[in-house]
Amino acid sequence: MPSITEVEKLAFELPDSQRTILAAHLLQSLPPVLDDEDEGIAEALRRNAELDANPNIGISLEQFDQHVQARRD
Incomplete structure (x- = not known):
């Protein structure tokens, strides 16, 4: 071998x-990152519940844009 x-x-x-074709075939042969189809949705729901319980832990879209721009500069 x-x-x-x-x-x-x-x-x-x-x-x-x-x-490109070889890479696609190799990637398709691997197991998905999230084994459980619901795992990603469950994580999103958990984070949403955290934000509902404590809105102060989130940031506004404007703050997010500022953070992204700062990282680019």
Whole structure:
């Protein structure tokens, strides 16, 4: 069986279009990040409940935009 280094070297020699297809196939072969389909929704509901219980922990859209802009500068 070829080593990961050998496979990587061969993959980098492929044209972009073929590397893209290979990458897509490899990603599709992996299990999803969230194993439980509801896990992401459950987390969103938990965070929403936290904000409902204590609105002061959130920030406004304007504050969020300012934080993003500050990180870009």
